[in-house]
Amino acid sequence: MTCNDVRAAFLTGDETGQFNDHLSQCADCRAAVPELERLRRALADPVVWDEPALSADDLMVALTGPRRSTPSTPVHRRGWPIGVAAALVVVVGVLALLLVRSDPADWTVSLAGAEAAPSASGVLAGWNVDGGSRLVLETRGLEPAPSGTVYELWFMSADEAFSAGTFADPANVQLMVGVPWREYPNLLVTLETADGDPAPSATWVLWNTWDEEEA
């Protein structure tokens, strides 16, 4: 086992007997342990995984507007095209970012494709914060919502449904919900039109396959 193998194993949390044997004989690797621990924590920090919404095209449009000595008006304050704006995450704010710990998710739930997207799947990860959970939804096989519609994530119990927010681009979904997952264990993603109906639509996209009869 080389030093780099040992350090890679440490970063993954795979601290086996071989790892400890190496560490007991290698002063350099022993000295690196505190920094590797810090690095491991930093790799779980949501900040290093967050994606800017600004594309290279958006940037160039913003920069090649009227050239001034001060920066051009930011794209997001001019009002983005609806498609870009809709792709933005709906609810995460300053508070959530500051409250989230640099830890792996507190819980994860696998989601399966429902009738409207049978080949799709997803994983919902939650970080417990004051007043609820910060959520990251990772999806596979789910296309962006068609024009005029959005996806909506619901936390449901037998008799209540709480919306955790809407999104149009399933590639970058971060939301907040103010109810604990354990009390609302049935998770559902629906496709919604702007019909003003506060209840989940009948177009189910993803769910965590609860027993419908029991629920």
Place this chain on the structure above:
Amino acid sequence: MISGRVRRRFRSGDADAVRAFYQEFGRAVYTVALGVLGDRGLAEEAVQTTFLQAWQACSHYDPDRDPAPWLYAIARRAAIDLYRRERRHMRSEDQPEMAALPDTFEATWEAWEIRLSLDRLPDEERAVVRAIHFLGMSHRQAAEFLSLPVGTIKSRSHRAHRRLAEMLAHLEELSA
């Protein structure tokens, strides 16, 4: 990685080279800004300011040098300036929450380096690292999530973390 040819074109103010710089460094600039400002909208604004200032100062850039530290310095300054602007605004509204730079500020260089390293991993390895660290998945969960055999996840994870350990080794030296 940015080639010497693109660096020279950037120095001459070529818009396509600015675009290439954004594609290489834009996410790392955003990471620094988000770490300082804690707000996505402000972070996006800092990103634009950074690239505008870099473009305006392109004649001062030495194309024989790695542009990363130069861009980091501009990004850091842009984020601080925005932070101060927002702090003044908040003070005027009697909201003292932004009275000092947040603790995360000191970690911005490390976050910049980590983000650049993550962006330089092959996509399939980065997906595994994201599943393990960000989503807190075990190898088995990551295998299920990414629809890959567990053995593939383990080998990709090992390769990715080995690369990360190599790319980020200088952080150990800095902190020693």
